[in-house]
Amino acid sequence: MSSSAHRDAVRTARSVVVKIGTTALTTPTGVFDAGRLSDLADAIEARMKAGSDVVIVSSGAIAAGIEPLGLTRRPTDLATKQAAASVGQVALVNAWSAAFHRYGRTVGQVLLTAHDIAMRVQHTNAQRTLDRLRALHAVAIVNENDTVATNEIRFGDNDRLSALVAHLVGADALILLSDIDGLYDADPRKSNARFIPEVAAPDDLDGVVAGGGSRLGTGGMASKLSSALLAADAGVPVLLAAAADAGRALADASVGTVFAPRPERMSARRFWVRYAAEARGALKLDAGAVRAVVGQRRSLLAAGITAVDGRFHGGDVVQIQGPDGATVARGVVAYDAVELAAMIGRSTGDLPAEFRRPAVHADDLVAS
Template identity: 45%
Template sequence: MSGKRIVIKLGTSTLTGGGTRLSRRAMLSIAAQTAELLEAGHEITLVSSGAMAAGREALGFTKLPPHIAGKQMLSAIGQTRLMQFWAELFAIYEHTVGQVLLTRGDLARRSGYLNARDALDALLAAGVVPIVNENDTVATDEIRVGDNDNLSALVANLTDADLLIILSDISGLYTADPRSNPEAQFLAVIEHLDESHFAMAGGSGSALGTGGMTTKLQAAQLAGQSGTTTVIAPGTTPNILCRIVAGEPLGTTILPLATRRESRERWLLAERPQGVLHVDSGAVRRLRQGGASLLPVGITEIEGSFDRGDAIKLLAPNGSALAVGLAAYSADELRQLKGRSSRQIAHVLGYTFGDEAVHRDNLVLL
């Protein structure tokens, strides 16, 4: 198996090895496994907790401060140390990392969502490992995701990931708490995640982290809506990442309700088009042959006012509906680009978001 997009969420307990300080040995193991997956052709994004733990270590704090400002201070100090550790460890395997700090507020606006998606795509295309964390230094309750489990699901959606792996000190989902109920049964595969599974989840996880099994199931549910499979597994298991990607049944696997393509198609078809692109016969032929994007050269006319990322309808020369998709440029930008070669985009606009007016991954033929 190669060429998969994978998001890996690393809980604080995984990064500290169950202690109060970041474990260089545990982090080195993650870096080594990630490097192996990269060299096998996969694209990897890490969602890394541990900033506050790194800040506590730097200041010698034994407990978290009770007030928000104190926690933000630890995040500010710890985030730079956390990234320094990751950069040094990945450098051993000759891989580069890049920091991405997000809040829910960044993703609530369409423009922010697209900018975050494009930044992650650019890092992955360059062979860089994005390391994502919540921007706890400036985040408020209104814009916080609140835990890195759900943040990892949002990142899986952003990157259109095939697989989300959530590592923590939790082995997976049981029918009851195995520490108090010897009859608790382990659930290796969940085909249809529902409320009964949330009832089994119980309370929070470790004292160091902010998410327990409930937030992991929330993340799996959110990722599943985008067609992404989730695996919840123990971070202490040797070579856990490579073994999961190789198909070994470890942890709890939660299957999505739809494939990534089905999920995207349903979403696009449900979106109300904000404008119309008329395309020429050559564009119709290329699109119907399958696997092609719509380029500006194939556009003959633009109707309506829409922004980059809005849903639009494509019409053939005879006026029949051809497809729906997401615009890579605004209506005003496309009016300047219609009929032109993609090589002219940067010259005409002074910048470029890519060669395509509508990318094939964001297009559904009717």
């Protein structure tokens, strides 16, 4: 496979997030395999010895809890999933700790929920913790906190979490490792699918059909593709490869599919507004306001708002919708919902002085 500037960017990245899927840590029958984890630790250690900082986003907690609890298969109900995660999280982090202890490295565990990333204060605290672990030369093992996450509040899978973490820590590259050796235009197990070595532009995904997750994991190609595009859109190059090829993926990025990043890295605040923060409500705009906000990147004024939905406060993130209800942007609103409802359609000059700020400033607006 020929090299490219994007593969070189992954190969030379000084700060890397490595996401490891459940299937990379289990046998074909679904039993957690510490030996596979140890092999992956060897490849990661080689990358760290070469000079890179590495943060690991590791799936496998629920799978690791199946056997100790005497279960015969992955649970389907939330309570048993959380119980399995509680037991399996101990086994998982102990396995990582034992694997890196061979190299004299200390492991630190960081469990996150969607709420931790969505709320600005918790988001900043998580960033500070991860940065400090790296400064102290500890290996951070990140996972979703499945013991408290619910069906309503969760990342959905660790692929998305890894993309968020990559931006959170300012990583130079994201490497997604699973049982899939790269992106195909269809399921390679069911057809004569075409391998796609590089995604440099949206046109490269024309005709691609991505499937769902495995029996043991929650991701799948659709999840990996979505997460790779999320990270790339934020300015982080991504390599999607098989865990069996981890050595080559981490050494020279000569395997798998590489996703080209946007030329300029998105700021931490804009990334948080667009991808991480939970929207607390919505503002519906008239067509003129949509043109100003999306087309001209101008601040949103109360005069262009036609409806307010939800209960939100100043500083919350809201969806910004066009006349048809489709979301065209997200932004940080300056007023409470009650205040803004009284301002709908009014020109700035007709409002009291304390309400003459934009409803959403251009600096806090991110188009969809």
